[in-house]
Amino acid sequence: MKVLILVDLQNDFCANGALEVPDANAVIPIANDLIEKGTFDLVIATQDWHPANHKSFAANHPWRKPGDLIDLGGLEQILWPIHCVQDSFGALFVNDLNHSAIDFVFQKGTDVEIDSYSGFFDNGKRKATGLGAFLSEKGVKEVYVLGLATDYCVKFTALDAVELGFKTFLLEDACRGVNLNEGDVEKALDTMKEQGVILLNSKELI
Ligand code: VGL
Ligand code: ZN
Numbered sequence: 633m634k635v636l637i638l639v640d641l642q643n644d645f646c647a648n649g650a651l652e653v654p655d656a657n658a659v660i661p662i663a664n665d666l667i668e669k670g671t672f673d674l675v676i677a678t679q680d681w682h683p684a685n686h687k688s689f690a691a692n693h694p695w696r697k698p699g700d701l702i703d704l705g706g707l708e709q710i711l712w713p714i715h716c717v718q719d720s721f722g723a724l725f726v727n728d729l730n731h732s733a734i735d736f737v738f739q740k741g742t743d744v745e746i747d748s749y750s751g752f753f754d755n756g757k758r759k760a761t762g763l764g765a766f767l768s769e770k771g772v773k774e775v776y777v778l779g780l781a782t783d784y785c786v787k788f789t790a791l792d793a794v795e796l797g798f799k800t801f802l803l804e805d806a807c808r809g810v811n812l813n814e815g816d817v818e819k820a821l822d823t824m825k826e827q828g829v830i831l832l833n834s835k836e837l838i
Pocket of ligand 2: 680688716
């Protein structure tokens, strides 16, 4: 069993979105091609899905601005612009994505008090989203990850997949990063490789 995990292909991370990831829209046609021709048994999407009062938003802390670092419940938290608010346009999957091919959606970041970059757990590993148990139950052995953003949600989703024992591939050309600091994407790729994620080009599958 092999599964494709589409990480956060949502309006707010794409062109003109609240937390725009450079060149994010280039990922969408690659995702569609992989869905169509990649011979996956299952297609899963993660969805960043915050309540409006989420504490990862700079706007919810007096005098703070996006990019500031705070302590949130004992964890270092980067403050973000307001993004992917539940039921808003920004939280929807981008229109050009082949939505109908998505078998299951796992939402994350729903707890006001803690952020959740990984599709498997929140940033403190306090709660699971259910994705890990779901994949194990289905007998999935191989996980292929793509999406946004390479240096946050993609990275932590791939690292957790490895840790949970899945053979984990990163479709490198189908990811884009925030690069808040220069070199963040490169660093994220190095960390993933070091931890056992196998980097792949989508051309090897389609
Ligand atoms: C993400 C920052 C905040 C992501 C989500 O999808 O990578 N990054 N929320
Ligand atoms: Zn978020």
